[in-house]
Amino acid sequence: MPINHYLFLSLALFSIGVAGVLARRNALIVFMCIELMLNAVNLLLVAFSRMHNAAAVALDPASTVGAEAQILVFFIMVVAAAEVTVGLAIIVMMYRNIHSVDINFLNRLKH
Amino acid sequence: MNTSQMLFWFLTALSILSALMMVTSRNPVHSVLWLILVFFSISGHYILMNAQFLAVVNMIVYAGAIMVLFLFVIMLMNTKADAEPRHANRMRLAGTLAGGSLLLVLVAALRETELRGISLEGPEGDIGLVARLGSILFTEYVVPFELSSVLFLSAMVGAVIIGRKN
Numbered sequence: 001m002p003i004n005h006y007l008f009l010s011l012a013l014f015s016i017g018v019a020g021v022l023a024r025r026n027a028l029i030v031f032m033c034i035e036l037m038l039n040a041v042n043l044l045l046v047a048f049s050r051m052h053n054a055a056a057v058a059l060d061p062a063s064t065v066g067a068e069a070q071i072l073v074f075f076i077m078v079v080a081a082a083e084v085t086v087g088l089a090i091i092v093m094m095y096r097n098i099h100s101v102d103i104n105f106l107n108r109l110k111h
Numbered sequence: 112m113n114t115s116q117m118l119f120w121f122l123t124a125l126s127i128l129s130a131l132m133m134v135t136s137r138n139p140v141h142s143v144l145w146l147i148l149v150f151f152s153i154s155g156h157y158i159l160m161n162a163q164f165l166a167v168v169n170m171i172v173y174a175g176a177i178m179v180l181f182l183f184v185i186m187l188m189n190t191k192a193d194a195e196p197r198h199a200n201r202m203r204l205a206g207t208l209a210g211g212s213l214l215l216v217l218v219a220a221l222r223e224t225e226l227r228g229i230s231l232e233g234p235e236g237d238i239g240l241v242a243r244l245g246s247i248l249f250t251e252y253v254v255p256f257e258l259s260s261v262l263f264l265s266a267m268v269g270a271v272i273i274g275r276k277n
Contacts, residue, residue, distance in 0.1 A: 023207055
C-alpha cells in the first residue's frame with residue numbers, strides 16, 4: 001500500500017478523536033478519544049518505520065533502519081498505560097466528590 | 112487487488128466505522144466495546160506492516176488491560192445511559208465541525224506531499240520481531256527502559272493516593 005493511505009487513515013482517526021473530545025461531555029468518553037488519538041499517531045509511526053525499513057532492507061537484508069520508531073511506539077504505549085491509571089483515578093475521585101462524570105462541572109475548579 | 116490490499120481496505124473501513132460508533136454511541140459501555148474493535152483493527156494494520164511485536168503488545172496492553180480498566184470504572188460508577196451528560200446541539204455541531212475542518216486542513220496540506228506514492232511493499236526485514244526489538248531495547252535504549260519502570264511505580268503510587276478515601 002502507498003504511504004499516503006496510512007497517512008490519511010491516521011489523520012481520519014485523529015480527527016475523529018478531536019471531534020469526540022470537543023463534542024462529548026462524559027469525562028470517560030473524552031478520555032477514550034484521547035486514547036484513540038494516541039493510537040492514530042502510533043499507527044503513523046509504524047507506517048513510516050515500515051517505509052524506511054523497506055527501502056533499507058532492499059540494499060542490506062540485515063538492516064535495522066526503522067526499529068527506533070517501533071521502540072518509540074513501545075514507549076508511547078508504556079506512557080499511555082501510566083497515564084490511564086492516573087487519569088482513571090482522577091475520574092473516580094471526581095465521581096466520588098460530585099457524583100457525576102460531566103466535565104462541565106469541572107469549572108468549579110476555578111473557585 | 113491482492114489479499115493484503117483487500118485486508119488493508121477491510122481493516123481501514125472497520126477502524127473508521129468503529130471509531131465513529133465509539134464517538135457517537137450514547138452508552139459508555141458500547142463506546143468501550145467499539146474502541147476495543149478499533150484497537151484490534153489497528154493491531155491488524157501492524158501485522159500487515161510486519162510489526163508483529165507491536166501488534167501483540169497493542170492487543171495485550173490496550174485491548175486487554177486498559178480497556179478492562181475502563182470497563183471496571185464504568186461498572187464502579189453505575190451511570191445510567193439516559194442520565195448521560197450531553198452538550199446542547201449547537202455545541203456538538205461546533206465540535207464536529209471543528210474536527211471535520213481539522214481533517215480537511217490536514218488532508219489538503221498533505222495531499223501533494225513528496226512521500227506520495229511510496230509503497231510500503233517490498234522486502235521484509237525482521238525489525239518487527241521480538242528478538243530484534245528486544246536486543247535494541249536492552250542495549251541502546253536500556254536507560255529509558257529502566258526509567259519507565261520508575262514512571263510506572265510513581266503512577267501506581269499516584270493512583271493509590273488519588274483514589275483512596277479521605
